[in-house]
Amino acid sequence: MSIKKYIRERFFPHMWCSGCGHGIVMNSLLRAVDQLGFNKNEVVMVSGIGCAARISGYVDFHTLHTIHGRALAFATGVKMSRPELNLIVPMGDGDALAIGGNHFIHAARRNIDLTAIIMNNRIYGMTGGQFSPLSGIGISATTAPYSSIDNAFDTINLSIAAGATFVARTTTYHVKQMIKIIKQAILHKGFSVVEILSQCPTYFGRKNNIKSAVNMLEEYKNNTVPIGSKLLIENPALIQRGIFKQEEMPEYCREYDKVIERAKKE
C-alpha cells in the first residue's frame, strides 16, 4: 500500500528532527484515510502552530494552517459550512491544551463532528523545549530547570468530562492500533479525541536523560498497557491505551439543521 499519493512531495524534506514521532503519526493517519477509501477532496485538515501542526502542509488535502491554539475554532467554521466533509485537526499538546484549552473543551461540549488528534510529546518542541501542560511534575525543560512543579492534564478524563463522545489513546510504538483508532475516530459522528504519545528525542529526551528515540519508543512499549490490563494491579502507574469512550450522541451540525427547520416553521 502506498501513501505517496497523499503527500505533497515537493514540500519535502519535512522540518521534523530525526527520531521525532510526528512522522509516524502522519504515516498512520494517511494509512487510515487510505483504508477508509476517502477521496482526497473529502478531507480537510486544520492545524494550529507548532511541530505537530506542520503536518497540514505535507498532505494533499484541503489544508488550513492557522494560529496557535485556535485550530478547532477555525475547523468549527469549516465544518458548520460543509458538514459533509471530514475534518481532521492535528495539534500538539501545548497547542491543544494550553493556549487552545478553552476551544478544546468547548468543541468537545458541542460534540461537533471533528477529529482532534493530540500529538503529545510533553514539550514545546518548536520553541526549544519548554514544559507543556502535559509534561507533568518532575520533568526537566528549558523553563523548568529545577524540574517542573506543574501538574499535567489527564487528556482522557478532561475530554470525557468536557463532552467528547469518542476518546482514545495510543502511542507511536503501537502503529497498528493507531491506524485502527484513527479510522474509528474519523468515522465517529461527534467530537473525537485521539491522544497519541509521540516522542521528542531532541528536547524532551535530551532534557530528561532518555538517550534516543528508540529508548523513548521502548518506554511506550513497556510503560503502556491495554485498558483494564491486569498488570495495572501491580503497577498502577502504567499508562492505558485503547478506546476509553465511544458513544453516539446528538452531533452539533445535525442539531443545527433542526434549528433551521424550527426557524423556517415559525
Place this chain on the structure above:
Amino acid sequence: MCGNIRFIQGNEVCSEAALYAHINFFAGYPITPSSEITEHMSVKLPEKGGKFIQMEDEIASLCAIIGASLSGNKVMTATSGPGFSLMQEALGYAIMAEIPCVIVNVQRAGPSTGIPTHVSQGDVNQARWGTHGDHAIICLTASNHQDLFKMVVYAFNCAEIYRTPVILLLDEIIGHMREKIVLPKIGEIPLVERLKTTMEENVNYHPYLPREDGRLPMSDFGGKHRYNVTGLFHDMWGFPTDNSEIVHGLVHHLTDKIVDNVHQIAKIKEYFLDDADTILVSYGASARSALQLVQNRRAKGEKIGLIELQTLWPFPYSIISEKCIKANYIVVVEMNMGQILREVKIAINHTEKVFLANRIDGVLISPNDIENILRNIQGKGV
C-alpha cells in the same frame, strides 16, 4: 413603501444590512454594546438557511467566520473593545491569508472594561494598528441608520473586492439609538458576490496568484481544488516561504491593494464646504452633533462646513487636504484624545490651523460643546 419603513436600533440595522448583503454565516460572543447584532443574527440566519454559532470567546468567533468564509460564505462577527482586542491575532491572520470577512466593533468607552454602556471613539487607531506587523486595513463607519445600512453592505462588498477583513467601527450611540430607516429594496444597492475561480478540477489552481486586475479568485475550501492556507509568508500556492523576494512582494501586495485604492475605497460626505472658512471633520455619532452645529451657525450666516468621514482607513489624506485648502480653521470633532486629529494634521500642510474638539467622558459631544470649543479656537471667548 410603508412596509420598508422601520424604527430600529443601529445594531439591528447592521444585521438587516448584512442579510441584504447575503451573509450566510455569523459567529459571535455576547458583549455590550453589540450583543443585539448577535441576537438578531441568531434569529434571522437560520430562517434563511444560514448558520449562526455562539462561540466561546471573540477570537474563536473570528476564527470560525474565517473558516466559514474560506468555505464559500459571506461572514460577519460583532463585538466591542475588549472583544476586539482579543480578536487581533485572528484579524492579522485574515489579512495575511486574504480572507473576506466583516468585523463590527461597536465602541464603548475604554481602555479595558471602561464603560460598556457609554459612548467613545477610542478604537480608531486599534482598528488601524491593533494586529501586529505591517499591513493595511479597511475601516468604515456611519452616523445615521440610513447611511449605516449602506456602509454595512459596502463593507461586505469591499471584503470581497479586496479579499480582506473590513472593520465597521461604530459607537455605542449609533448601535443603541433607534431612528427611522427606509430599508432599501432588493437591487437598490449593488452587491459584490464572491469571485470564484473558473479553473477546472485537476488544473493547477494558484490560490494566491492575482489576476491582471489584482483580484484573487477563490476556490471554496472543500471544493474541487485542494490548496494550503497559512498565516506564514507564502508563495502563490499558499505554501510557507522565507524567500526574501516573495516576502517583500507579499508585504507590498497586502498594503498596496488597499492604500493604492484609497480613492475607490474612501467615502466622505460634504456639507457647506464651498465657501467655508471653518471646516469641521467628524464621523460616527459626533458627526451628528457637528452637523447640527454647522446648520445652526449657517442659519446665522457663518461660513462653516463639515466633512463627515465614512471611511476612516485607508485615511483619505489627499481628499482632506484638497477640501480644506481654503479653510482657516479645521476642527476635528471626535470622542477620543485626537486619533483622527493626528491624521488630519498629516493631511494639512499648516498644522497650526488644525484643532481638536473632543469629549472623553463617555458623554456624547453636543453641538453646544463644539460651539464652546470653537469660540475659544476662534478667539471669541466662551
